[in-house]
Amino acid sequence: MQTDSPVDPEPEVRKIVYGFPGTAARLNFVQNDGSYDGYEISLVKALDERLEQYEFELYLAGEFSALTPGLDAGKFNMVGSNITWKQERADNYLYSEVSYFGSPYVIGVQPDNTEINSLEDLAGRHVLTVTGTATAIFLEGYNEENPDGQILIDYIDASAQEIISQVVTGRYDACIQNKSDFAIANEEHGYDLKMIEIPDVERISLPNGYFLFAKGETELQQAVDAVLREMKADGSLSELCLQYFTMDLVPIED
Incomplete structure (x- = not known):
C-alpha cells in the first residue's frame, strides 16, 4: 500500500517588534503621510528581507526614553535610535556586536x-x-x-x-x-x-550606534549581527547610509 510522503512543515516565522522614537532626523522619523522613514527604518526593512525566520514590525515609541522601558515590559524585542554603548545598558540588555552608525x-x-x-x-x-x-x-x-x-x-x-x-x-x-x-x-x-x-x-559615549535587544534575545542578536556584517562587506550598508546622509557614517571597525 502506497502512502503519501510526509511534507515538511513550513518553518515558523517569528514576529519581532522593533521600537523607535520617530524623532531622529535621517535615522527614524514620521513623514507627513504618517509613514516611517530613515536610515534605521530602511535598515530594519533590509533585515526583514534577509532574515526569513523573522517578520519585523515597526512600533513608534514616540520618545527615546520609552525604548528601554518597552524592552523591560516585553513590548519590544529590539530597539534602536543611534544607541551608544553604556555599561549600565549592557548590564540589563544585549547590544548588537556590530555598529551600523558613527558620529562623535x-x-x-x-x-x-x-x-x-x-x-x-x-x-x-x-x-x-x-x-x-x-x-x-x-x-x-x-x-x-x-x-x-x-x-x-x-x-x-x-x-x-x-x-x-x-x-x-x-x-x-x-x-x-x-x-x-x-x-x-x-x-x-x-x-x-x-x-x-x-x-x-x-x-560621553563611544561615537558608534548599536541596536539594543531584550535579555534572552541572543539568537535574534546573532542573526542581526550576521546580516550587518554581510551588508558591511558587500557595501550595501554604506549605500543605504548615503541615501540619508551626505557622508558615509558606517564605522569601519565593529
Missing part, C-alpha cells in the same frame, strides 16, 4: 559666541538635552564631578533639530549633539552653529 558628539553654540570655547566654559550656562540620552548622562556625571562648575541642564523630549533651533534662537546657550545632527540642521534649515570639539569625547 560636539558642542554647538551661536557663531558669534566668543565666551564658550570648551566644555568648562559651559559652567553656569543653560544646556538643553533629552532625558536618558548619552548627552544627559554625561552632563549629569560632569556636574557630580565638578560641583563648583555646574552646567545648568534643561530637559526636553524633542528631536535634535528642535534642540539645535533653540540654540540658534538664543533661548539656550549651547547643546551637545552628534556632528551629523549639525550637518543636517545646516543642510535642511540653514542653521549655522559653531562646533566645538570635546577632548576625550568617549567620556
Whole structure:
C-alpha cells in the first residue's frame, strides 16, 4: 500500500517588534503621510528581507526614553535610535556586536559666541538635552564631578533639530549633539552653529550606534549581527547610509 510522503512543515516565522522614537532626523522619523522613514527604518526593512525566520514590525515609541522601558515590559524585542554603548545598558540588555552608525558628539553654540570655547566654559550656562540620552548622562556625571562648575541642564523630549533651533534662537546657550545632527540642521534649515570639539569625547559615549535587544534575545542578536556584517562587506550598508546622509557614517571597525 502506497502512502503519501510526509511534507515538511513550513518553518515558523517569528514576529519581532522593533521600537523607535520617530524623532531622529535621517535615522527614524514620521513623514507627513504618517509613514516611517530613515536610515534605521530602511535598515530594519533590509533585515526583514534577509532574515526569513523573522517578520519585523515597526512600533513608534514616540520618545527615546520609552525604548528601554518597552524592552523591560516585553513590548519590544529590539530597539534602536543611534544607541551608544553604556555599561549600565549592557548590564540589563544585549547590544548588537556590530555598529551600523558613527558620529562623535560636539558642542554647538551661536557663531558669534566668543565666551564658550570648551566644555568648562559651559559652567553656569543653560544646556538643553533629552532625558536618558548619552548627552544627559554625561552632563549629569560632569556636574557630580565638578560641583563648583555646574552646567545648568534643561530637559526636553524633542528631536535634535528642535534642540539645535533653540540654540540658534538664543533661548539656550549651547547643546551637545552628534556632528551629523549639525550637518543636517545646516543642510535642511540653514542653521549655522559653531562646533566645538570635546577632548576625550568617549567620556560621553563611544561615537558608534548599536541596536539594543531584550535579555534572552541572543539568537535574534546573532542573526542581526550576521546580516550587518554581510551588508558591511558587500557595501550595501554604506549605500543605504548615503541615501540619508551626505557622508558615509558606517564605522569601519565593529
